[in-house]
Amino acid sequence: MRIVITGASGNVGTALLRRLARRGDTPGEKENGSAAGNGDGSSGRHEIVGICRRPPSGGPPYADARWVALDLAGPAVEAALTPVLDGADAVVHLAWGFQPAHDISYLARLGVDGTRAVVNAAQAAGVPHLVHMSSVGAYSPGPDDDRRVDESWPTGGIDSLAYSRQKVAAERVLDEHERAHPDGTAVARLRPALIVQRDSGSALLRYGVPPYVPAALLRHLPLLPVDRELVVPLVHTSDVADAIVRVLEQRATGPFNLAAEPPVTRDLIAAVLHAWPVHLPRTVLHTVADVAWRLRLQPLDPGWIDLAFAVPLLDCGRARRELGWTPAVTADAALAQVVGGMADSAATTSPALRPRSVPAELAAIARGEPITSRRLP
Template sequence: MRIVITGASGNVGTALLRRLQRVPGEHHLAGIARRPPRDGQPYQDVEWTALDLAAPAAAAALGPVFRGADAVVHLAWGFQPSHDTDYLDRSGVGGTRAVLDAARAEGVPHLVHMSSVGAYSPGPPDGHPVDEQWPTGGVDSLAYSREKVAAERLLDEHERRHPDGPALARLRPGLIVQRESGSALLRYGVPPFVPASLLRHVPLLPVDRSLVVPLVHTADVADAVERVLTRRATGPFNLAADPPVTRDDIAAVLGARPVHVPRQVLRGAVWASWHARLQPLDPGWLDLAFAAPLVDSTRARRELDWAPSVDALSALAEVIGGMADTAATSSPALRKRSVAAELAALVRRGPAAHRRHT
């Protein structure tokens, strides 16, 4: 198969490249990234195209890359600059529209879209896991969630208006983690002056006791994508590992004592520090963490024969270890994080939450 992957240098893209390269020469892989990797596995045997999907002419630029593809996997998404929601909208929503338009124009038969648990409306009060029929209304306070919802609506419209266009599958995973995403997660959510090693010396975890989130290992998401591709599966699929991760689970991995701080108080502190440019995490992420439903992955297990190979607590321990060790790859998206480099970027280009892409 000739498979084109947008966002192929990121967290899921890296794992998917590894997965699809297990048999050398089995697939022709083309990757699209704003900053393509230069070398190193699993990137070196991929046909790379440098493209920012937020660009006005993205659909036209995608056409030649999509030409002759058996499938397109759309993973590309923006998380920063979190204060520049116009850019994030153009990247996530505009980029998805460009991918759909180019895939239809080039006659691509199958398109796999990476959605998210963040597209779902807040979960039921009893915390019961939801299936793929749960409403996709998102969380209004977070640009990421609004954009994932808007992308879902684009896919709905495509299916209504172009029943003969690319067959669509959409994956809705929980939080996707692996060791190599450690440095990237630090850049997304930790002030640049904070050393990663401090994660090994956290005495207290001040978080609302009600926190519980779905989580899945990146390699298991890549496995699900491969199964969707080989079976030409369509429709939505939830992806999460057991057990759901609680505040106390996170505290145990950190070796910290959990302290109940009401989420409204915690949100106020995050809101103030975000607006003061002290840290890059949009407070809407806290709203999503407390509102997102747990998900029932029965459909993926039944129709894809998919099952997580890594339980959620092991995946949590792996990624927190990766963050403390600033784990990384040779991809610019997953590059190694250092305080010196982060502070230099802060001086040259401003805070990550405001930093314009060039």
């Protein structure tokens, strides 16, 4: 297959490149080695083209792809994409932005307009299959109990977070495409829980932790002040990559929920951090985060707190039945991995997953370029 991957250097893209490079490359096969990249975009029996704004310089797993530098938020991106997609058997659309969070118009151009450009270019190039990375954040608030919801749950998102609104808007772009082109590019939509792996540690710190906070401090938190009702779904990045490969191999279409068990609670997070859980009502937590956000003291949009308490738990029965997908990593194990990765500032050679350091972040602020507002985070 010739597979084009947007956002191929990021969290999920890195795991997908690793998954595609496995020897034999059969969905569900245990990892028993890796096929060496040829430096020409060939990975095993697949030809991989990676699209991102800042291509990696090389090394595994990035050497297994041929790279095209392209900002999906830029001008005339659809015209630039079409020749890249020509002859592709499938497009995996992973590209998305989380920062600069104070520049919502840029994030909308990247996430919503970028998705429209990818869909239109895929249709124009005659690509038969598109796999779109949606999110649990596209769903409307979940039921009041811990009941899991399947893919029929409404995708209305929450109004207080731009990320959620934009994920919903991207889903509507796909709806429009499917109505206009019933026999055109077929679409699969993956709606995963929070996606984590150890190597995303530095990126998560950069996007969600104040720049003056050392990573190692995570190992020494005495208290975790969070509302006791917090319950969120989570999944390991490698399991999401495995689901993508299964969708590609089976030419599956439609929506698929992806999450691991057990759901992540406040007490589970506290146990992984070796911290004492303290009940802090979500309204108080939101107010504190909102004030710090407006004063530019921390980079996390307070809408993420609203989302954390609104997202539903996911019924993944369709992925299990139709794809044969079962997560290999439990949610508590994935949480422990990513917390360890954050404490160690884990990273890769990709610019998107580069190492995070306090001096570098503070230097950016001194230059007037905090990550929440600088054009290219």
